Amino acid sequence: MPIRCTSCKENLLSEDNFTKFPCPDCLKSEITRCMKCRRKNNIYTCPSCGFEGP
Ligand SMILES: [Zn+2]
Ligand SMILES: [Zn+2]
Numbered sequence: 115m116p117i118r119c120t121s122c123k124e125n126l127l128s129e130d131n132f133t134k135f136p137c138p139d140c141l142k143s144e145i146t147r148c149m150k151c152r153r154k155n156n157i158y159t160c161p162s163c164g165f166e167g168p
Pocket of ligand 2: 137138139140141142143160161162163164165
């Protein structure tokens with residue numbers, strides 16, 4: 115299963131510099147973010163509940 119950045123949809127399989135954490139709102143979905151999006155503080159949207167966070 116491909117791992118994709120929740121913010122930019124970049125494939126992260128070749129990257130090991132990303133973070134993975136459960137959605138802080140519903141805790142059901144895993145949010146993955148690449149280093150680029152973390153640095154830019156890109157918004158992510160939870161696919162389950164639509165929660166948006168920086
Ligand atoms: Zn990204
Ligand atoms: Zn959520």
